[in-house]
Amino acid sequence: MTTEYQVRLDRNACDGVFACLVRDDRFVEASDGLATIDGSGDCSHEEREVNGKQLVTFTDDRLTAAKQAARACPVDAIDVLTEEDDE
Numbered sequence: 824m825t826t827e828y829q830v831r832l833d834r835n836a837c838d839g840v841f842a843c844l845v846r847d848d849r850f851v852e853a854s855d856g857l858a859t860i861d862g863s864g865d866c867s868h869e870e871r872e873v874n875g876k877q878l879v880t881f882t883d884d885r886l887t888a889a890k891q892a893a894r895a896c897p898v899d900a901i902d903v904l905t906e907e908d909d910e
């Protein structure tokens with residue numbers, strides 16, 4: 824099912840454990856050794872980075888993978904935001 828959701832990554836909190844990478848390959852290692860979100864796909868837009876927080880909106884069927892990555896992060900650096908809760 825295609826859903827619109829946002830993935831937020833707090834790069835200040837990230838400490839490079841990379842548990843997220845194996846759950847969702849849109850998380851990649853940046854040159855500084857921390858995770859970053861690859862928002863370059865056709866299904867993503869609105870990439871912003873403010874104060875180390877990266878926010879990408881995806882419209883695809885990969886919400887579950889994003890949530891698994893968020894759950895796996897030991898420092899809670901990843902949030903997955905959906906509008907489903909409001910419906």
Ligand code: SF4
Nearest residue numbers: 837838840841843896
């Ligand atoms: S799992 Fe969390 S701490 Fe580890 S690289 Fe991913 S965002 Fe960073």
